[in-house]
Structure formats: C-alpha cells, structure tokens
Amino acid sequence: MRKDAGSAKSVYKSRYSFVWNYKNDEVWLTDLSTGGLHLSCPGFIRYRFDYDPSVRYEYRMDYQDTMNSKQLEDYCDLYADAGWEYVGTCVNWRYFRRPYLEGETTELYSDKESIRSFYRKVQKMLGVVALANLAILLGNSTHWISGWSGEGRISTFIGALNVIQLLCTLLLGYGVLRFQKLIKLHTD
Structure with missing residues (x-):
C-alpha cells in the first residue's frame, strides 16, 4: 500500500461502536497498528488510516468538552509531555497514540x-x-x-x-x- 517514504495511501475502515465500549475501540486501533494501519483521521463511523509497517502504536481515547484552540493546544501539550501524540477529534473524543512498547500498557488516567x-x-x-x-x-x-x-x-x-x-x-x-x-x- 505504501509507495515510498514520502507518500502513504489512505485506507478507510468502518466501525460501529457505542461510547461505553471505547476500550474495545482502543484495542481495535492498536491491533490495526500491528498490521501497519495507523489512524490519521478519526470519524463517527468511518476512520482514515495511513499504512506504514515500520512502526506500531498504542492508542488511547479521552472525552473532553468543546475547547477553543488555545485550550486544545495546552491539553495536547500536556499529553505530549507524557509521550502521547494527538491524532484527532471526533464528537469531543480525543485520540492519542504513542509508540508501542512490548509488555507495557499505559492509561491516560492513573488514579x-x-x-x-x-x-x-x-x-x-x-x-x-x-x-x-x-x-x-x-x-x-x-x-x-x-x-x-x-x-x-x-x-x-x-x-x-x-x-x-x-x-x-x-x-x-x-x-x-x-x-x-x-x-x-x-x-x-
């Protein structure tokens, strides 16, 4: 699917889910990453992925009320300091990823x-x-x-x-x- 290091082909996948199953969505995204598909644009039902078999990510989701651009920037900076990359937002659900580390699982909330x-x-x-x-x-x-x-x-x-x-x-x-x-x- 990937032609070279500078261009990636987008792959779209659909998934029906309920918000109380968000943990299953995190597992689904992490499992797709194992096969080289990495979330690039979250969606309500349809998600866009880029293909890159050279990397693997672990995904987490967080729900936050609507934020202005400064609040979103500060919020993403907070997670970036903890090693999480902001991927995107869909219906106030924020998607984050970090490089997958075998045997190590990290949650966004610890207490x-x-x-x-x-x-x-x-x-x-x-x-x-x-x-x-x-x-x-x-x-x-x-x-x-x-x-x-x-x-x-x-x-x-x-x-x-x-x-x-x-x-x-x-x-x-x-x-x-x-x-x-x-x-x-x-x-x-």
Whole structure:
C-alpha cells in the first residue's frame, strides 16, 4: 500500500461502536497498528488510516468538552509531555497514540478520581442527549396521538420517527447506567 517514504495511501475502515465500549475501540486501533494501519483521521463511523509497517502504536481515547484552540493546544501539550501524540477529534473524543512498547500498557488516567471524573463527563453528555431526545419524543408523541400530524403517510412517518427516537433514548439511558456502573467500580 505504501509507495515510498514520502507518500502513504489512505485506507478507510468502518466501525460501529457505542461510547461505553471505547476500550474495545482502543484495542481495535492498536491491533490495526500491528498490521501497519495507523489512524490519521478519526470519524463517527468511518476512520482514515495511513499504512506504514515500520512502526506500531498504542492508542488511547479521552472525552473532553468543546475547547477553543488555545485550550486544545495546552491539553495536547500536556499529553505530549507524557509521550502521547494527538491524532484527532471526533464528537469531543480525543485520540492519542504513542509508540508501542512490548509488555507495557499505559492509561491516560492513573488514579481513581481522574477515572471517575472522566466517566462522569461521558455519563453527563449521554444524560443530556437522552433528556433532549426524551423531550422531543414527548412533544412529537403528544402531537401524533392528538392527530396533529395528519392522516396517512405523515402520521405513519411520525409514528416511525417516535419509535426510533424512543430506541435512541433507551440506548442513551443504558449508556448512562453503564457509566454509573464503571464509576462504582472505581470507588474507593
């Protein structure tokens, strides 16, 4: 895939995942690096990789609220000082890598309070999105039940949308509970 040291061919891979499985995503990225595929642009479902079999990386992900450019620079500098290279961002998830060292695994967070704080941030984001979905679902359902949406196709479409929104709300609520369990696991 790689033509020479100056040009790399991009490879795209798709992956469906839920935020509570972010550790599996880290393993997936690290495993792809074993085969010479290195993340160059994270995506929501589709990721871009560059091919270079001469190096291997270990990947970690962190969730941070939206940052301005100065905050992001300071944040990346902090991780760079610890040996982590910033790869990119997707939906406030920050991707980092460092050269892979056989038998050595390093986490971004080393103490229980930092881990709990990280889990709470993700849990809060899931909770806010779940509540917003629930509010919209309740509004749509009220109009749909009262017949506001009209007859036939429109009513069927709104009903199907409500089912999808209900499933999304339940899935987000499940994510909140999963992170609550992780928080409890890291309690002293």
